[in-house]
Amino acid sequence: MTHIYDWFSFPQYFSVSCPKCSAEARASELPNLKNVNNELVRYKQEVVSGSFKCEVSCLKCGYQSDSTEIDWVDDAYWRFEVKGKILWAWSKEHALTIRDYLASTDRREEGFGVYRASLLHLPKHFKLSKHRAAAVKSIDNVIAQHI
Ligand SMILES: [Zn+2]
Known part of the structure; x- marks a missing residue:
């Protein structure tokens, strides 16, 4: 999905x-x-x-x-399964930015430069406290497979 x-x-x-x-x-x-x-x-x-x-x-x-x-988004290369939904990123750099954003305690979009707008529109599903850790883990796992 x-x-x-x-x-x-x-x-x-x-x-x-x-x-x-x-x-x-x-x-x-x-x-x-x-x-x-x-x-x-x-x-x-x-x-x-x-x-x-x-x-x-x-x-x-x-x-x-x-x-x-x-x-x-089916052809997006950077895709991450998070609790039944697909989180995607434009690039590895974008994926790392989303990860850092979700892992941050206050989640202020201001510090994320060119990706600020995309973070503002990140679906709620990935920002839920019960899903954030899974999202961070999924991004880390996928990126680790591509090193
Ligand atoms: Zn090719």
Whole structure:
């Protein structure tokens, strides 16, 4: 089951699973609205979810395309199972930021720079006191598998 974040700002680059080898591949920002399916809502810089075409390049297998169909959030590379819902991140750095945010005692978004907006819109499910430790553990486990 996938939980879609209500609103977030797409960064210029984000990680997707390579369509060829499933390794972490780099995807570029959405090129324009023409590629966006109706399910995807774009409001200024904010996106809810859906499929769109973007540039993808994979360092591992050399896959490269400027019109790869991405189904967000299913194709997000950094995904973490937390008590029945999927927490995702744009990048490893973003995942670590979410982890640090959830692990912090006061959870003030101000100190998290470019990811502040995404933290503000993190679903409640992951912020619940009974789920936070599981979220932190899940992020740590997944990242440990990719070192
Ligand atoms: Zn690849």
